[in-house]
Amino acid sequence: MAIAKRLAAEFIGTALLLAIGGGATIAARRLAAGDAAMALLVSALVGATGLAVLILTFGNISGGLFNPVLTLSEAWRGKLRREHVAPYIVVQVAGALAGVAAVHGMYGLDLMAIPRQASGGGGQWLGEFVATFGMVCVFIGCGRARPVVAPFAVSAYVMAACWFSSSSAFMNPALTLARSIGEGGALRLADAPAFVLSQLAGAAAATAVFIWLFGPARTAVRT
Amino acid sequence: MAIAKRLAAEFIGTALLLAIGGGATIAARRLAAGDAAMALLVSALVGATGLAVLILTFGNISGGLFNPVLTLSEAWRGKLRREHVAPYIVVQVAGALAGVAAVHGMYGLDLMAIPRQASGGGGQWLGEFVATFGMVCVFIGCGRARPVVAPFAVSAYVMAACWFSSSSAFMNPALTLARSIGEGGALRLADAPAFVLSQLAGAAAATAVFIWLFGPARTAVRT
Amino acid sequence: MAIAKRLAAEFIGTALLLAIGGGATIAARRLAAGDAAMALLVSALVGATGLAVLILTFGNISGGLFNPVLTLSEAWRGKLRREHVAPYIVVQVAGALAGVAAVHGMYGLDLMAIPRQASGGGGQWLGEFVATFGMVCVFIGCGRARPVVAPFAVSAYVMAACWFSSSSAFMNPALTLARSIGEGGALRLADAPAFVLSQLAGAAAATAVFIWLFGPARTAVRT
C-alpha cells in the first residue's frame, strides 16, 4: 500500500478515534448528571469499542497504530521502517487535533469546559507507566500469538486501563497532546510532558521484555 | 438465493431490528426512571446487539443491510444489482414500519409518547454526517479486510455512535422515517429530510474514500 | 457420545444456567437497591453470558440446547432423533429445578421472595411470541450460516430479548416451569401454560420460515 494511503488511514483513524472518545465523554458527562462511575463506564466502553472497530477497519492499510508509542515500539522491533516513523507521528498528532475539532463542531466549545481529570504526581506517573507497560505487552504478545483477536484484546485492555490506572490511562502521546490544548482539555499542557515520559518508559520496558522473550520480530518490515 | 427469499430476509430482519430497538428504548426509559445515561446505555447496547445478531442470522441470505444508505453504497461499489435497489429499499421501509407496529402491540400506543430526541440544526447535521461516514467506513473497510468479524464491528460502531454523535445517530433513512411517523416518534417528520440528506452525504463521502483507497470492489455482484 | 453422557451434559448445563441466572438476579436486586434498570442490566448480561459459556462448554457433547422448544425444533428439522426428545426434556426440566435448588442453598429461601415479574395478557403473550420467534431464527439461521459464532449470537439475542420484550422473555418452558414453582418464583404457576404456548407458537413459526428458506437441515442426525 502506498505511503500516502497509509498516512491517510492513520489520519482518518486517529481523527475518528478522538471524535468518538471526546464526543462520548461529553455526552456521558451530560447525561450522567454527576454520576461519575456511569460517566466513566460509558466513556471507557465507547472509546475502547471505537478503537477496536477502527483497528479492524484501517489495520490492514496502515497497521492501525493511531499512537506514537506504538509507532516507536514497532520501529524498535523492526516492523516499521525508520523513515516512516516521523510521518506516522505527524499524521497521528494532526488526526488527533482534527478529531478534537470535530467534537467542537458537534457540541460547541463551551461544552468542552469539563473539569480536568489528571494533574500528575508519583501515583499517577506510576499508573501511566503500568498502564502503558500492560498495553504494549498486549499489543506485542497477543499480536504475535493471536493476531486475529489482537484488535479486540488491545481495545479490551484500554477499557480496563481506564478503570484500573490512577492516571486516566492516556497511554498515547498524540491523545495526551490533543486533550491538553485549550481551555477544556483533560489535563494541563504543562503536565503533559511527564505523562508522555511515563508512557515512553512503560512502552520501552514492555518492548524490552518481549524482545527478551521472543527475540527480534519474526515477520518482515511492513513496506 | 431467489430474490423473494432475499427480500423476505431483509423484511424480517429490519422488522426485528426495529422491534428490538424500539422495545428496548421503551423498557429502558421506563425502568431507568429518569436516569438518562442508563436509558441510553441500555438502548445503545441492546440495539447494537440486535443488529449484530440479525446480520449474522440473515446476512448470508440478503447481505443483512437493513438500511437504504448501505443498499445505495453497495450498488455504487458494484456489489448489488441496480434493479434490486428499489425493491430492497421498499422492503426495508416496510420492515421498519412493521417493527414499530410490533412495539405498539407489545407495549400499547401511549407508552410510545416519549420525548422527541432530535430536532436538527448544524451541530446535529454534522453529527449525523460524521456518524454515517464512520459507519460506512467500518462497513466497507472491515467488510473487506475482516469479513468474518464485520457484523460485530458494524454493531459495535453503532453502539459507539449512539453515544458520540450529537444527533442520536439514526444513520438509516428507513429507521429515520419509521421513527418520525405518528405522535410518539423520536423526531418530527419535517426534520427527517435534513437527517436523511446528512446520512446520504456521509455515506457518499465514505464510499468515495474507499473507492480511492482500494478501487472498485473485488468481488462479483451478488446474484 | 453415549446418550448417558449427553443427558448428563444437558443436566449439568441447565442446572448451571439456572444457578447463574437465579443467583445473579438475587444479587443484582439486592445490590441495586431499587434501581430496576441496573438490576435488569446485570441479570440480562450475566444470564446471557452464562448461556454463551455453557453452550461453548457442553455444546459439542449434547448440542447445548438446555431448552425444550429448541429440542422440539431440532427434532422437527431432523437434527435430533425423535426417541431422544423425551429424555432431553426430562433432564432439562430436572436440571432447571436443580439450579433453582442451588440458588436456595447459596442465598437462603427468604431471599427468593422477589416480586413476580410477569402475569400474562395479550401484550405479554405477543412479546413472548416475538421473542421466541427471534431466538429460534437466530438459533437456526446463525447456526447454519456461522456455526462458530452461534453460541455468542444466541446469547446476545437473549440479552437483547430480556430488554425489548414486554414479557420478561422466558423463551424456555423448563425455565418457565422452574421459576413458577414455590413462593418466590418469577411468575404464577397458573400463568405458565399461556407463556409456554406462546413460546411453542413462536418457535414453530420460526422453524417453518427457515424450512421454507433452506429446505430440510443439511446435516445428518446427531447420533
Add this chain to the structure above:
Amino acid sequence: MAIAKRLAAEFIGTALLLAIGGGATIAARRLAAGDAAMALLVSALVGATGLAVLILTFGNISGGLFNPVLTLSEAWRGKLRREHVAPYIVVQVAGALAGVAAVHGMYGLDLMAIPRQASGGGGQWLGEFVATFGMVCVFIGCGRARPVVAPFAVSAYVMAACWFSSSSAFMNPALTLARSIGEGGALRLADAPAFVLSQLAGAAAATAVFIWLFGPARTAVRT
C-alpha cells in the same frame, strides 16, 4: 519455551491481573459513591476483561493459568509436568503479591481500607464450590472443544460468577491469599483456608466429571 520464561510469564500475568482487578475495584468504589451494584458491575467487567486479555497475551508462553487450582487440575489431567507444579504456584502467589503492591503504589495504602466482602459460612462455601466447579468445567470443556475461544469463555464465566455466587467468587488460592493480607483485604486471613478448601473441592469435582466424560487429556504434556 524455557521454564524461566514460562515462570516469568505467569509472574507478570498474575501481577497485572491483580493490579487490574485491585485498581479497578478501588476506582469503582470511589466513583460509584455508594452504588454497590455499579461498583460490582465495573469490578466484574474490568477484572474479567483483564483476565481474557492476559490469557491471550501470555497463554502461548505459560498456559496463562495464573491460578493454583488450574495448575493442579492441569497436572491431574496430565497436561502439566508434576515437577512444574510447585514453581508455578510459587510465582503465581508472588505475582499476586506484586500486583497488590502495585495497587498500593498507585493509590496509596489508606484507599485500600475497604470493607471486607466475605466472611465465610455454609452459603458462601457452597457458592465458592459451585463457582469454582463451573469455572473448571468451562476451562476444561471449552478448552477442549473450542480452544480458540476458551480465553473469552473463562473470562466471561468469571464475570458471571462475580455476580451469581454468594461468596464473591475468588476461585483462586493465590488471589484469596493476596487479598486477605493486611488491613485492607477483601477477607480475613483466618477465613481464607475454608475458601481455599471449597475451591479445591469444586475444582476436583469438575476435573473428575470431565475425566469421566472424555477420559485422560488427549494432548501431550506441555514441555
